[in-house]
Amino acid sequence: xxxLEVNHLSIQFGGLRAVDGFNMTIEKGQLYGLIGxxxxxxxxxxxxxxxxxxxxxxxxxxxxxDITGKSTIEINKAGIARTFQNIRLFxxxxxxxxxxxxxxNHHTYSTLTGILRLPKxxxxxxxxxxxALEILKVFDLDREAETLAGNLPYGKQRKLEIAxxxxxxxxxxxLDEPAAGMNPNETQELMExxxxxxxxxxxxxxxxxxDMKLVGGxxxxxxxxxxGQVLTQGETASVLKDPAVxxxxxxE
Amino acid sequence: xxxxxxxxxxxxxxxxxxxIALGYTMVYGIAKMLNFAHGDxxxxxxxxxxxxxxxxxxxxxxxVILSVVVCTVLGVVIEKVAYSPLRKASSNLAVLITAIGVSxxxxxxxxxxxxxxxxxxxSVVKVPSVSLxxxxxxxxxxxxxxxxxxxxxxxxxxxxxxxxxxxxAMQAVSEDRDAAQLMGVNxxxxxxxxxxxxxxxxxxxxxxxxxxxxxxTPYTGAMPGIKAFVAAVFGGIxxxxxxxxxxxxxxxxxxxxxxxxxxxxxxxxVFAVLIVVLLVKxxxxxxxxxxxxx
Amino acid sequence: xxxxxxxxxxxxxxxxxxxxxLFVIVQVLSSTGNLSRLLTGLLVPxxxxxxxxxxxxxxxxxxxxxSLGHAGFMCVGAFSSALFSHAMSDIxxxxxxxxxILVGAAVAAVFGLIxxxxxxxxRGDYLAIVTLAxxxxxxxxINVLYIGVDDHGLHVATSSAGLHLEAGGKQILKGALGIxxxxxxxxxxxxxxxxxxxxxxxxxxxxxxxxxxSRSGRAIMSTRDNRIAAxxxxxxxxxxxxxxFTISAALAGVAGVLYAHNLSLLKVSVFDYNMSxxxxxxxxxxxxxxxxxxxxxxxxxxxxxxLLRGFANYRMLIYAIVLIAMMLFNWAPAARNWRxxxxxKVRGSxxxxxxx
Numbered sequence: 088x089x090x091l092e093v094n095h096l097s098i099q100f101g102g103l104r105a106v107d108g109f110n111m112t113i114e115k116g117q118l119y120g121l122i123g124x125x126x127x128x129x130x131x132x133x134x135x136x137x138x139x140x141x142x143x144x145x146x147x148x149x150x151x152x153d154i155t156g157k158s159t160i161e162i163n164k165a166g167i168a169r170t171f172q173n174i175r176l177f178x179x180x181x182x183x184x185x186x187x188x189x190x191x192n193h194h195t196y197s198t199l200t201g202i203l204r205l206p207k208x209x210x211x212x213x214x215x216x217x218x219a220l221e222i223l224k225v226f227d228l229d230r231e232a233e234t235l236a237g238n239l240p241y242g243k244q245r246k247l248e249i250a251x252x253x254x255x256x257x258x259x260x261x262l263d264e265p266a267a268g269m270n271p272n273e274t275q276e277l278m279e280x281x282x283x284x285x286x287x288x289x290x291x292x293x294x295x296x297x298d299m300k301l302v303g304g305x306x307x308x309x310x311x312x313x314x315g316q317v318l319t320q321g322e323t324a325s326v327l328k329d330p331a332v333x334x335x336x337x338x339e
Numbered sequence: 340x341x342x343x344x345x346x347x348x349x350x351x352x353x354x355x356x357x358x359i360a361l362g363y364t365m366v367y368g369i370a371k372m373l374n375f376a377h378g379d380x381x382x383x384x385x386x387x388x389x390x391x392x393x394x395x396x397x398x399x400x401x402x403v404i405l406s407v408v409v410c411t412v413l414g415v416v417i418e419k420v421a422y423s424p425l426r427k428a429s430s431n432l433a434v435l436i437t438a439i440g441v442s443x444x445x446x447x448x449x450x451x452x453x454x455x456x457x458x459x460x461x462s463v464v465k466v467p468s469v470s471l472x473x474x475x476x477x478x479x480x481x482x483x484x485x486x487x488x489x490x491x492x493x494x495x496x497x498x499x500x501x502x503x504x505x506x507x508a509m510q511a512v513s514e515d516r517d518a519a520q521l522m523g524v525n526x527x528x529x530x531x532x533x534x535x536x537x538x539x540x541x542x543x544x545x546x547x548x549x550x551x552x553x554x555x556t557p558y559t560g561a562m563p564g565i566k567a568f569v570a571a572v573f574g575g576i577x578x579x580x581x582x583x584x585x586x587x588x589x590x591x592x593x594x595x596x597x598x599x600x601x602x603x604x605x606x607x608x609v610f611a612v613l614i615v616v617l618l619v620k621x622x623x624x625x626x627x628x629x630x631x632x633x
Numbered sequence: 634x635x636x637x638x639x640x641x642x643x644x645x646x647x648x649x650x651x652x653x654x655l656f657v658i659v660q661v662l663s664s665t666g667n668l669s670r671l672l673t674g675l676l677v678p679x680x681x682x683x684x685x686x687x688x689x690x691x692x693x694x695x696x697x698x699x700s701l702g703h704a705g706f707m708c709v710g711a712f713s714s715a716l717f718s719h720a721m722s723d724i725x726x727x728x729x730x731x732x733x734i735l736v737g738a739a740v741a742a743v744f745g746l747i748x749x750x751x752x753x754x755x756r757g758d759y760l761a762i763v764t765l766a767x768x769x770x771x772x773x774x775i776n777v778l779y780i781g782v783d784d785h786g787l788h789v790a791t792s793s794a795g796l797h798l799e800a801g802g803k804q805i806l807k808g809a810l811g812i813x814x815x816x817x818x819x820x821x822x823x824x825x826x827x828x829x830x831x832x833x834x835x836x837x838x839x840x841x842x843x844x845x846x847s848r849s850g851r852a853i854m855s856t857r858d859n860r861i862a863a864x865x866x867x868x869x870x871x872x873x874x875x876x877x878f879t880i881s882a883a884l885a886g887v888a889g890v891l892y893a894h895n896l897s898l899l900k901v902s903v904f905d906y907n908m909s910x911x912x913x914x915x916x917x918x919x920x921x922x923x924x925x926x927x928x929x930x931x932x933x934x935x936x937x938x939x940l941l942r943g944f945a946n947y948r949m950l951i952y953a954i955v956l957i958a959m960m961l962f963n964w965a966p967a968a969r970n971w972r973x974x975x976x977x978k979v980r981g982s983x984x985x986x987x988x989x
Binding site: 137139158159160163164168169171175176177178179180184187188189191192194195196198200201202203204208211212215251252254255 | 839840843844847848849850851852854855857858859861862863864865866867868869876922
């Protein structure tokens with residue numbers, strides 16, 4: 088069974104069909120790329136998949152479960168986590184606490200337990216700290232656990248966002264331009280991290296990216312979006328050679 | 340006939356709220372701050388008029404002009420000294436609390452200079468009353484003047500904002516301050532101008548308020564200020580027609596509430612209606628709905 | 634890792650310590666006769682306002698919503714508990730006072746919940762104005778409320794005559810005239826109100842600090858820092874905003890209980906928006922999200938106008954100027970940069986560059 092199956096997904100804003108008849112199938116464990124020129128509707132697809140927008144038509148299935156029209160919270164609980172194009176961290180919280188917020192629905196105790204500091208509080212907090220540090224270690228952020236997230240350098244903020252998303256224990260991870268603003272060295276490092284995340288967490292990943300080196304380097308399959316519609320999709324190598332894709336990017 | 344009589348009282352009171360609300364809404368639209376001291380500028384304006392006439396023996400017209408000038412200058416000075424240093428502060432609460440400080444400052448200065456006792460205000464606007472329906476409905480001169488003043492100000496302000504260069508600069512700053520700056524708009528000057536206009540209007544509002552309710556204390560401006568702020572939110576803060584409609588609706592509601600239900604709970608009714616409106620339309624009657632981009 | 638936990642625990646402990654230390658100092662001064670009557674009179678109100686400020690900080694600082702209706706919740710707590718104290722005058726004083734505190738907290742929490750559900754859909758300044766409106770509505774309604782008690786139980790009306798009390802019944806709440814003689818109901822423990830106030834403050838600190846450093850507290854702060862991101866990791870924003878709002882309201886209710894029982898005459902008119910603003914000023918000046926700041930700012934700022942009484946009419950003027958100056962000094966980017974430069978120099982002379 089496919090991890091993600093999207094059928095004829097569309098959304099209309101006023102007179103504009105921002106996404107129109109979008110189809111996509113991602114198999115479990117795949118590293119999948121969503122590319123296209125600016126304004127093609129890539130982030131809108133992410134927002135539809137995560138319930139920020141409700142689709143006008145179409146069906147979204149995650150691991151066989153119909154999640155169309157569900158709220159962001161329900162969809163996260165169903166197993167989709169994401170990062171954002173413009174980084175959205177909890178800036179006034181520590182790096183560790185950012186990840187612990189991600190663990191919120193997996194390690195639970197009641198508000199009263201927390202206020203009264205019952206034994207369960209100490210037990211669960213300990214579990215959370217251990218798990219959070221484990222995830223942070225993957226991103227080489229464990230030594231900065233106490234730093235405020237807002238004080239991290241840019242590249243590390245992007246990593247922390249991925250770490251926080253992974254903390255929610257998703258089946259599918261959506262990365263919105265993870266390499267934006269990074270220099271070639273950082274991008275190279277990020278590629279390795281993404282590969283590692285897939286292996287280590289047995290993760291299915293869908294990413295939006297402009298950096299063709301990154302896309303060509305790690306994605307197995309690609310979907311190219313143009314003016315809200317699928318221009319072409321398939322194996323990375325063949326898609327990147329497609330004249331229609333080159334035209335869409337470079338113009339006539 | 341009492342219904343129409345209440346209605347006219349409501350519109351008259353509402354017109355005063357509308358004029359004050361215009362000051363609030365313009366400042367909010369452009370400086371993105373709640374100027375809590377706005378109500379107290381009204382009080383300052385009223386004291387200036389009263390002092391000029393009773394102590395200085397000035398003609399009413401001159402006194403009103405002087406009051407407008409004083410309030411305009413006061414508004415600009417307050418903005419420059421107390422608000423503009425905080426424009427880029429990390430929390431917008433900072434400037435709100437500072438505005439509260441300015442409000443305390445103005446009230447207590449007035450308390451020191453003029454004392455706590457209520458002063459009875461002189462009659463300045465001497466327009467004869469109009470009698471309608473064979474004497475069944477009397478409309479006082481001040482009521483007519485108030486409503487006319489409100490209409491003139493509203494039309495004038497709309498024209499100014501839409502058709503003049505500084506007015507369009509205001510619109511630009513309110514849409515996007517940084518972009519306006521890049522396009523060569525002098526943001527500081529525009530904000531100063533906004534405070535100048537808003538505070539000048541407050542002087543007029545002070546005059547009209549004290550003509551309708553002729554007692555003056557250092558706290559005269561506070562409650563009308565809060566209500567006008569409610570009116571501005573009611574109409575959709577940042578919108579000029581919104582402030583107008585919000586103000587008049589609020590005035591009518593208040594007078595009707597006092598007349599038909601209870602004078603003690605009239606304010607509660609006004610606030611309850613505000614809450615209902617905001618729950619149905621969270622940005623007010625004329626407010627623009629801006630969604631955060633993901 | 635252990636370090637982080639220890640640091641927050643240590644911070645919390647310092648806050649309890651400050652309160653206890655101040656309490657001890659006051660007790661020593663008072664037993665040696667060095668505490669003026671003026672200051673003695675300020676002690677319980679300071680506890681009231683500190684509880685109010687710490688609880689408001691939960692909403693403003695940690696949940697990131699501007700509330701201008703805190704006095705409304707204090708008002709509800711004050712009147713409900715005073716009514717309880719009068720109506721249940723057969724219960725012995727100590728258990729009755731404890732119950733009165735719980736009544737005040739519970740009623741205020743219910744109001745917080747009822748008001749919070751619709752209001753928390755709004756944001757920023759709109760939320761502020763609606764909370765202000767709610768505060769004013771509560772004040773207006775209690776202002777026209779008359780409550781009395783007789784053998785048949787509680788009577789509620791909108792006028793004194795409307796109560797129809799039997800012979801032997803007594804009026805408790807008289808509309809705008811308020812409730813009188815609540816303090817006199819507690820003759821035996823009245824002298825201990827300051828100690829009770831300090832204990833209530835410590836409990837407030839316990840609740841707020843432990844909440845903030847727990848799973849729910851992190852969720853509350855995540856909704857403050859970034860709503861969209863919080864939702865994306867499965868945080869129920871409404872639930873946690875409401876939680877913070879309700880707990881804050883309940884604690885404001887407790888402040889109201891203390892306030893009501895410390896007075897011989899409780900009038901609703903004091904709970905106007907100016908009181909909400911006063912508490913907000915303490916919170917903002919003490920530092921948004923800084924609990925210790927709230928405690929210290931409240932004590933200083935509450936005592937300041939009272940201590941300036943010698944300056945008669947000038948005192949509120951001085952207060953206003955101090956307030957504006959402190960805001961500019963604390964928050965203006967120019968002032969902050971200047972302070973950072975000064976700090977840099979001070980530190981730089983000690984040891985050359987340490988922090989990046």
